[in-house]
Each structure stands twice: as structure tokens, then as C-alpha cells.
Amino acid sequence: MTEKEREQVALFRYGIIAPLLNGQVDSKQYFEELEGKVHSIPYYGERKIAVKTVKEWLLNYRRNGFDALKPKKRADRGNSRRLSPDDQDHILDIRKKFLHMPVSVFYEQLIQQGEINQNQISYSTINRLLKKHNLSGKILSAIPERKRFAHEKVNILWQADLSHGPYIKIK
Numbered sequence: 001m002t003e004k005e006r007e008q009v010a011l012f013r014y015g016i017i018a019p020l021l022n023g024q025v026d027s028k029q030y031f032e033e034l035e036g037k038v039h040s041i042p043y044y045g046e047r048k049i050a051v052k053t054v055k056e057w058l059l060n061y062r063r064n065g066f067d068a069l070k071p072k073k074r075a076d077r078g079n080s081r082r083l084s085p086d087d088q089d090h091i092l093d094i095r096k097k098f099l100h101m102p103v104s105v106f107y108e109q110l111i112q113q114g115e116i117n118q119n120q121i122s123y124s125t126i127n128r129l130l131k132k133h134n135l136s137g138k139i140l141s142a143i144p145e146r147k148r149f150a151h152e153k154v155n156i157l158w159q160a161d162l163s164h165g166p167y168i169k170i171k
Contacts, residue, residue: 110126
């Protein structure tokens with residue numbers, strides 16, 4: 001979420017609590033009106049707002065001002081909750097040995113070798129980890145791939161094709 005989006009959400013929240021701050025409405029009646037309403041919240045979409053949530057917004061605003069209405073940034077952003085640092089290092093070490101392999105095949109290999117459990121660690125988790133360390137995708141090794149009947153220079157290998165067909169007599 002960008003700073004602008006956080007600001008828009010805070011403005012929406014302020015708009016909800018503003019009548020309570022100004023004393024324009026009776027709080028009990030206002031909360032009853034809010035209870036069943038669906039609001040279009042920036043970034044979050046259509047949502048119902050619980051009375052308890054509005055009371056929290058009001059309390060936070062009174063204590064810490066407008067910035068308290070902004071959604072908080074995740075403290076664990078960029079960190080994996082499923083993989084410990086030791087597991088991450090282990091997977092990265094294995095990946096460095098198999099750079100030629102696409103990530104999907106690498107993930108399947110980790111499962112087959114028993115390094116990870118498919119039910120606990122998803123493909124997305126492994127892919128995010130490898131992208132973070134620039135090890136995702138099929139990384140070409142220093143030795144170019146050799147294909148059958150391919151040579152470095154032109155005219156080293158010639159190929160021909162021959163097909164035996166029906167014999168036609170010419171008089």
C-alpha cells in the first residue's frame with residue numbers, strides 16, 4: 001500500500017468519525033445507523049464496519065491524531081513466515097547447484113527429495129525467496145548448451161536426407 005493510499009484510507013476513517021468528533025450526532029444513534037451499512041473503503045472495497053472498529057478509530061484519533069487513522073505497515077514485510085533463516089539458506093545452497101533448472105521443476109525436486117513438505121510450503125513461497133536472491137527463472141550456466149548436430153562453426157557438419165521411392169523404368 002502506497003503512502004497516498006494510506007492517506008485516502010485515513011481520510012475515509014476520519015469522515016466516518018467526524019460527526020462524533022463535532023458532536024453533531026448522538027453517538028448511540030449514529031452507531032446504530034452504521035451497524036448495517038456497507039461502505040466503499042478506498043483500497044479495501046465494499047465492507048461493513050463494526051461499531052467496535054469505529055470506536056477504536058475514534059480513540060486512536062483522540063490519542064494520536066490523524067496519523068493514527070492510517071493503516072499500519074506490516075512489520076514482517078519481505079520476510080517468510082513459513083521458512084526459517086536456516087531453511088532459506090539450505091534451499092538457496094541447493095538452488096545454486098541447479099541454476100539450469102526452472103523454478104517449477106526445482107520445487108518439484110525439493111518435494112521429491114523430502115527437503116520440503118508440499119502442504120506446508122507453497123510454490124509461491126519458494127519462488128518469492130528465489131526472486132529475492134536473484135535465483136529465479138532458468139539461469140544459463142557458463143557452458144553453453146550443446147544440441148545434437150550443432151557445431152560452433154558453419155560447414156563442419158553436413159546433413160542429407162534420402163528417401164527410397166518406387167522404381168520407375170525409363171525407355
